[in-house]
Amino acid sequence: MEKRQLVLEDGTIFTGKAFGSEQASVGEVVFNTGMTGYQEILSDPSYCGQIVTMTYPLIGNYGINRDDFETITPSIHGLVVKEVCDSPSNFRNEESLDSYLKANGIPGIAGIDTRKLTKIIRKHGTMRGVFTEVGSSVTSALELINNTPQMNNQVERVSTVKPYVVPGRGHRIVLVDFGMKHGILRELTKRNCHVTVVPYHYSAESILRLRPDGVMLTNGPGDPKSVPVAIEMIHNIMSEIPVFGICLGHQLLALACGADTEKLKFGHRGSNHPVKDLTENKTYLTSQNHGYAVNEASLEKTELLLTQIALNDKTVEGIEHSKYPAFSVQYHPESSPGPEDTNHLFDKFLAKIDQHHVTIKEEESCLSVQI
Missing domain, CATH: 3.50.30.20 (Carbamoyl-phosphate synthase small subunit, N-terminal domain)
Structure with missing residues (x-):
């Protein structure tokens, strides 16, 4: 031809x-x-x-x-x-x-x-x-x-069929595979994390039974509302353990917290999208690939805080839970391909894990003193 x-x-x-x-x-x-x-x-x-x-x-x-x-x-x-x-x-x-x-x-x-x-x-x-x-x-x-x-079953098509482990001596991370890019895995192993990759439909009970230090929600294709089993799982774990979501994982975290998502007219796909971090008052260039976004107005009825916005169209690019150690971004901090401006978010995730451990020990100490 x-x-x-x-x-x-x-x-x-x-x-x-x-x-x-x-x-x-x-x-x-x-x-x-x-x-x-x-x-x-x-x-x-x-x-x-x-x-x-x-x-x-x-x-x-x-x-x-x-x-x-x-x-x-x-x-x-x-x-x-x-x-x-x-x-x-x-x-x-x-x-x-x-x-x-x-x-x-x-x-x-x-x-x-x-x-x-x-x-x-x-x-x-x-x-x-x-x-x-x-x-x-x-x-x-x-x-x-x-x-x-x-x-409408894109996540099922690209997710791993069964769990597997990428060994490391550091933090123990469960990576929920909705269509994982290897760049995410590279960033975690670079930080010596012990990573257990699990399928998209893995239950909250099964994840918590692995005793992870934190859970990562990866990127993936399609409409986040087509993965209700993942929304339920996230809802059940985010009060128990630190969570970090990327792209589709970001949208799923928002839905699990009661927010809503919507389909964009033509989406964001490229390696030069400017994003403003509202908490740090900084602007980053990011790599993006998504056709859906979190509806900003829907955040008002949730415990989620808006942390980052897209400068091109003001859509939601980052959220953080006001009560639990859970946060997410719409873009790709693993930058494959793209600028490495936001690579530090993996360090932020590990820092949240460390802080969560400190908080748990303080609570246990207070409880023992009361007894």
Whole structure:
């Protein structure tokens, strides 16, 4: 196949050069504004079921290497670029982007007007699309889109099937995998944490039985309201143990505390999103990838405090519980790819764990004195 079409659900057709897999694929068409990091994006489980448009015009110029993967098996449904590089040049390069996509069954299209596509998404919001052969009718493409069920089990698709341990001598952390990026695991092991990774549906009782020092809620794809079992679990553990949520984990923490979430028109996807920390009066550049956000007004009826906001659209970027040692952020402090401005949040999490231990000992001491 030398050429292919990308057909949007509104009937818009883009015709370009085919690369990657030759299979047809339906997905939600979104855009990412990052200039680099396409390998991390391709392997980010949060893109499960999506066709990603890269706004930077040249993609694939540094190839694919063994070090920058965020998961073993990619879940992305397609890639859209202005120009794909067939001859990558980088000292770490091991294969081309085209070769990687072919090996993983991911179709791509190049040579289309990605600015036009991005403007359509910004104006009308994200919409579903399908890759088809050139000459296929719009009617048949739209039928394929309409006959393909909306994906609502993305977390189940990308979460680990059973628990496993990454040993360490430091804090014992339970990492609830909703579609974990390996960058989160790297940051915890860098700090010598003993990490137990568990599936998304692991119960509060099972987590507490592991006697962890803290619980991390990872990133993941889709609507947070489609994971009610996780919302219940978080509600039951946050009064017992320190909790740190990232991206989807942030949204799930908010829902567990009684707040609400909403779908954004076209989401935040890129490595240059400015976020203001209201508690420190500082601004950070962050890496983001999400289509849903916490509704700020809904925080008023909860015990959650607004700690950070997005400077581009004022959406909620950080919350913290006023009573329990639980906090979360909407962006990615593990920065894969992106700036490392907020890497210190992992240290904040471990500091909260230490403070929680001190508080427990003080309470136990007071109780023994009373007895």
